Amino acid sequence: xxxxxxxxxxxxxxxxxxxxxxxxxxxxxxxxxxxxxxxxxxxxxxxxxxxxxxxxxxxxxxxxxxxxxxxxxxxxxxxxxxxxxxxxxxxxxxxxxxxxxxxxxxxxxxxxxxx
Amino acid sequence: xxxxxxxxxxxxxxxxxxxxxxxxxxxxxxxxxxxxxxxxxxxxxxxxxxxxxxxxxxxxxxxxxxxxxxxxxxxxxxxxxxxxxxxxxxxxxxxxxxxxxxxxxxxxxxx
Numbered sequence: 001x002x003x004x005x006x007x008x009x010x011x012x013x014x015x016x017x018x019x020x021x022x023x024x025x026x027x028x029x030x031x032x033x034x035x036x037x038x039x040x041x042x043x044x045x046x047x048x049x050x051x052x053x054x055x056x057x058x059x060x061x062x063x064x065x066x067x068x069x070x071x072x073x074x075x076x077x078x079x080x081x082x083x084x085x086x087x088x089x090x091x092x093x094x095x096x097x098x099x100x101x102x103x104x105x106x107x108x109x110x111x112x113x114x115x
Numbered sequence: 116x117x118x119x120x121x122x123x124x125x126x127x128x129x130x131x132x133x134x135x136x137x138x139x140x141x142x143x144x145x146x147x148x149x150x151x152x153x154x155x156x157x158x159x160x161x162x163x164x165x166x167x168x169x170x171x172x173x174x175x176x177x178x179x180x181x182x183x184x185x186x187x188x189x190x191x192x193x194x195x196x197x198x199x200x201x202x203x204x205x206x207x208x209x210x211x212x213x214x215x216x217x218x219x220x221x222x223x224x225x226x
Contacts (some may be wrong), residue, residue, distance in 0.1 A: 042215075043216040047171065
């Protein structure tokens with residue numbers, strides 16, 4: 001299994017500010033994924049982060065709002081910019097150890113509350 | 116239209132009371148169907164992958180089955196430690212391998 005850590009585990013932020021979430025994996029992986037999990041909603045993919053290239057964003061998510069960095073094969077950050085209460089959610093990073101086995105590993109999540 | 120629909124949204128069982136969770140899906144071609152368990156304050160934990168109708172997989176008190184339209188997660192003689200949210204996800208063949216998740220079923224097992 002892959003061990004994934006996220007920082008911070010939770011935060012309470014003011015409207016209009018930005019928060020950067022860090023994701024660290026215990027081994028090198030090609031792709032890292034960022035998800036959002038809102039109460040009562042399904043897990044929604046925000047973007048896929050590849051090392052050495054720009055992240056690929058899903059419909060409804062844009063780079064200006066959710067800039068992503070992927071400086072190496074074990075680390076990524078997601079920034080939630082110019083936050084509003086609607087951004088209150090759990091943010092999760094995820095990896096596949098091997099795409100062939102379809103087993104997806106998730107970090108513990110970052111619980112964000114925007115006031 | 117949701118590709119993955121899970122029911123019920125919430126389920127309360129007494130310890131030892133077996134039941135099933137349902138995951139209905141609508142994709143043109145199924146690459147894989149996945150079950151995850153998520154405990155409060157934690158990320159989802161992988162349980163099973165099913166690839167074709169008729170396939171079954173078991174893990175302790177859990178058994179996952181698959182038909183062409185739905186999957187069931189059967190819980191036999193559940194214990195309080197089985198309390199969690201169970202997520203279903205499907206990946207469509209011929210497209211992105213990234214799965215689409217359902218909203219989950221919240222299971223509470225009372226002692």
